[in-house]
Amino acid sequence: MRRARPLLAGAVALLVAAGAAACGEKSESADTSGSKHTLDLALDWFPNADHVAIYQARASGYFSQVGLDVKPHVPSDPAAPIKQVAAGRADLAISYEPELLLARERGLPVVSIAALVQRPLTSVIATRKSGVHTVRDLRGKRVGTAGIPYQSAYLKTILRRANVPESSVKETNVGASLLPAMLSGKVDATLGGFWNVEGVQLRQRGAHPWVAPVDRLGVPDYDELVLVANSNKLDGERDDLRLFVSAVARGARTARTDPQRAARALLAANPDLKRRETLASVRLTIPALFPRKSSAPWGYQDPVAWRNYGGWMVSNGQLRSLPDIGAAVTNELLPGQGLK
Numbered sequence: 001m002r003r004a005r006p007l008l009a010g011a012v013a014l015l016v017a018a019g020a021a022a023c024g025e026k027s028e029s030a031d032t033s034g035s036k037h038t039l040d041l042a043l044d045w046f047p048n049a050d051h052v053a054i055y056q057a058r059a060s061g062y063f064s065q066v067g068l069d070v071k072p073h074v075p076s077d078p079a080a081p082i083k084q085v086a087a088g089r090a091d092l093a094i095s096y097e098p099e100l101l102l103a104r105e106r107g108l109p110v111v112s113i114a115a116l117v118q119r120p121l122t123s124v125i126a127t128r129k130s131g132v133h134t135v136r137d138l139r140g141k142r143v144g145t146a147g148i149p150y151q152s153a154y155l156k157t158i159l160r161r162a163n164v165p166e167s168s169v170k171e172t173n174v175g176a177s178l179l180p181a182m183l184s185g186k187v188d189a190t191l192g193g194f195w196n197v198e199g200v201q202l203r204q205r206g207a208h209p210w211v212a213p214v215d216r217l218g219v220p221d222y223d224e225l226v227l228v229a230n231s232n233k234l235d236g237e238r239d240d241l242r243l244f245v246s247a248v249a250r251g252a253r254t255a256r257t258d259p260q261r262a263a264r265a266l267l268a269a270n271p272d273l274k275r276r277e278t279l280a281s282v283r284l285t286i287p288a289l290f291p292r293k294s295s296a297p298w299g300y301q302d303p304v305a306w307r308n309y310g311g312w313m314v315s316n317g318q319l320r321s322l323p324d325i326g327a328a329v330t331n332e333l334l335p336g337q338g339l340k
Contacts, residue, residue, distance in 0.1 A: 036069040042081035042093040047270040049281035056253030059265035066243040098220045111231040112331045114299030115223035120215040126189035128208035135162035144174040144187035161218035196285045207321035217287040223310040242333045252289045297334040
């Protein structure tokens, strides 16, 4: 789910500077002319465990090996990356499956070319002192959300599945302050934090949280983070995008082999991260970087799951009509796919 928290100016400056370094992929053909093709990548947030495959690829030189100069940057608004790609101001963006579907309905020329995090991270989270250990415990409680419409739809679906009357739960828009609102007692639980980030932070603070991913509570499975390109420019950028995806896939595999090395790559990109939390987050995140089916290529996007999730968005008033998944998603740029 889209992160609804303010971006730190220091993190923005840090990432702009870090983006000047280049990296690449060995298994695809590189440009042997010596010149590199620049790819501007708009992140959804400052570097964290969700981006570990990209920063491992960067640290290992996988991008530069195929002649790519990847320049990541953090936008001032987490909703901006997909708009930047649609407007041609960025070659790629990291965004979210629901955001991609909403953008398509608005007529923006965007397409998801790979799943970066291939299952939901968004969770219902509560600390032990709240007394909330199940969805049924939310009756008579306050749940903080970040004011994103489909968060409210998630909450309604979760309560309905657990037979908890919606009227018995008070949803409170706490904006960017999900954790502070919960730790201060303003709300009893939150919906919007990630099990691999906020869940880890709370555990390491000794808060003993209950953390439940939304797909285990009744929300359909979906890809939390996806790589988005401009559909109008796809043909002209196909080779560079294929090389980029292949390098990121290689970065994910390297991270799986050596999580400590991957954590160091993130810490080098964002020194504001805490070492112990970062390593714990990376270890938890790595399995979510790979498709559930081992036979599927890295980054695989299941069209049936996408259609099912899109149908849920329609049923819950988030989309007007079922989207054309064939136009919204392509697996042709994944390693070993779409080649003739």
